[in-house]
Amino acid sequence: MSDDLDIRGGGAVAVDTATLRVAAAGFTGLAAELDDIAGFVGSAAHRLLDASPAAFGAWLTIDAVRRRIVSATEAANETAEALRGSAAVYEIVELRAERAAAAAAGDAAALARIDAQLAVITREDPAADDRATLGVFGHWLSWPNGLALQAPGAVWWLAPGLHSLAIPLAWAVQRAIGAVGAGTVPSSARLSGAPNAVVVTPVAGHGPTAAPASLADAAARIPGGGDARIRVERYTMPDGTRQFAVYVAGTQTVAPNSTEPFDMESNIALYTGERSASYDATLAALTRAGAEPGDVVHAFGHSQGAMITAHLALEGGYDTQTLVSLGSPVEADVGEGTMSISLRHADDPVAALAAGGHAGAVGAPGSFVAERTADPVPGVHDYGLPAHGIDAYTETARLLDASTDARMGAVRELFDGLGAAESVEVTEYSAERAGILQPAPAPAPAPAPAPSPSPSPSREPLTLNPASSDGG
Structure with a gap:
């Protein structure tokens, strides 16, 4: 039994944009601090070398530290940019879903608002729109894979000669369900x-x-x-x-x-x-x-x-x-x-x-x-x-x-x-x-009436009204 859990925010692009943008701001702040530190270290190294040419060896050591700080600064900036890019992609996916709902409802005001938000995001990150499209397509393509990949092993027992068709058939059936809008x-x-x-x-x-x-x-x-x-x-x-x-x-x-x-x-x-x-x-x-x-x-x-x-x-x-x-x-x-x-x-x-x-x-x-x-x-x-x-x-x-x-x-x-x-x-x-009657058991044969010199009393038939039954 596999214990490999995939925990995600859901949907095509599984990220929490608020958290991502907060993290991006944190990395940006960290990069600024590192940049200041690198400048301070570089300045100190130069002053040391100016004071004593014999300190060249120490200058090399200090400058190596400065270069490592610069490298960390660049990595922090790159991480911040990647986080902001991911947030932009996810926000585009969400806004597209909202736009589809607004279009279906004929809500012109909502459409204008959403289009304005999309324009701002794509202006800040022009590549985000394409990445969002690819993310949705990847989700569309890959979500049926888990069941489809197991299909040949199950089909083999029933139709050994058809197991090669099991994967495309299982994938296509699941995609057809999604295509008609069922399940969401x-x-x-x-x-x-x-x-x-x-x-x-x-x-x-x-x-x-x-x-x-x-x-x-x-x-x-x-x-x-x-x-x-x-x-x-x-x-x-x-x-x-x-x-x-x-x-x-x-x-x-x-x-x-x-x-x-x-x-x-x-x-x-x-x-x-x-x-x-x-x-x-x-x-x-x-x-x-x-x-x-x-x-x-x-x-x-x-x-x-x-x-x-x-x-x-x-x-x-x-x-x-x-x-x-x-x-x-x-x-x-x-x-x-x-x-x-x-x-x-x-x-x-x-x-x-x-x-x-x-x-x-x-x-x-x-x-x-x-x-x-x-x-x-x-x-x-x-x-x-x-x-x-x-x-x-x-x-x-x-x-x-x-x-x-x-x-x-x-x-x-x-x-x-x-x-x-x-x-x-x-x-x-x-x-x-309630109101559903189970079939009644077949009645037992009625015993033959005993002979009587006088006629039997008349009995009205018993009628069950299903509408009056409470089913309990």
């Missing part, structure tokens, strides 16, 4: 369709009743395998306010016409922008747990659950401050008030449905994407989707917890804050589609 959810997206009738019921809880202490701890709380589908934790904070954490399961069945909301019907609905029974069940669970519009919510979801929590952040009506997605088939362009943490596996076919995500980063500053190859050895076992399982993603979360990457600091602060809660109430909920 814009900030303005809203699920269509009427709410679904669902019933959520508290069930016996499992796992810890304290706040999670780490990302892996949170991932391990996502329900699956039992009756629970949604877990809600309600925190009472020291200042009397309340916050909630919601953990949402992935797909539970592929069987059609079942009462299970977390099925393929909900998968397809969510991926195509339709409201699903599983989404409505999650809203119902939060309501039953006491969450009200505007309350702070931290959302954790796996697979279908990650699609649900993405739309919860976009349109659920809560202050969703954290969105942790594990193996999500989509990436939502959540706003700057939501820290977005996306865990993906390069060899996960379900995560590949996100088509590489947005070209620019999404979420609050400090949001990131963490990706690795979870099951690097291809084979027939890949048909069981081992790279998509919650256990594989929990392991990725453990690797992140152990990482020294600076972006994990905000994640640790989140869990430290939740750990300070004065009380934690935990409820897990099962979910069921």
Whole structure:
């Protein structure tokens, strides 16, 4: 199992422009200080030589130090320039994405503002525009590679003669998904369709009743395998306010016409922008747990659950401050008030449905994407989707917890804050589609009526009205 994590800001060019520009300014200041020091050292060396020609050897030594300082000054200036160039490239990518959204909305004022910003950046760094184009193209070209490179090993077991076509076919299929715009959810997206009738019921809880202490701890709380589908934790904070954490399961069945909301019907609905029974069940669970519009919510979801929590952040009506997605088939362009943490596996076919995500980063500053190859050895076992399982993603979360990457600091602060809660109430909920009747068992043969000299009393037939059933 590979533990090589690629942690990036997300999108085609994964950098934090604010941090880069601050770092560039720091290197520029350092270069100025070094330049002053080099001048001082050079002047001192010349004065020493003027005072005593016999000090020529010392002058050589001092001048060598001066030349090393000059070299360090040049390196600092080059680093500052590279950092500013990277920031310019990323800002162009972001502004292009904003411009596309403004053009689609017909917002002429926004278009004029964005064009003016682009003009300033390209005037300061004329090469940045071309580098941004190359960066987006490289992202477009390379994101399907992880799954495509493993395709021959999986296909070999089914069709040995066709394995040579596996790489281009897998790459092309993934690119086709991206070409139609599937997998990326814009900030303005809203699920269509009427709410679904669902019933959520508290069930016996499992796992810890304290706040999670780490990302892996949170991932391990996502329900699956039992009756629970949604877990809600309600925190009472020291200042009397309340916050909630919601953990949402992935797909539970592929069987059609079942009462299970977390099925393929909900998968397809969510991926195509339709409201699903599983989404409505999650809203119902939060309501039953006491969450009200505007309350702070931290959302954790796996697979279908990650699609649900993405739309919860976009349109659920809560202050969703954290969105942790594990193996999500989509990436939502959540706003700057939501820290977005996306865990993906390069060899996960379900995560590949996100088509590489947005070209620019999404979420609050400090949001990131963490990706690795979870099951690097291809084979027939890949048909069981081992790279998509919650256990594989929990392991990725453990690797992140152990990482020294600076972006994990905000994640640790989140869990430290939740750990300070004065009380934690935990409820897990099962979910069921309402109004769907299971087929009734075939009736047993009626016994022959006993002979009677008088006629039997008349009985009205019993009629079940499916519209009146609550499905519970």
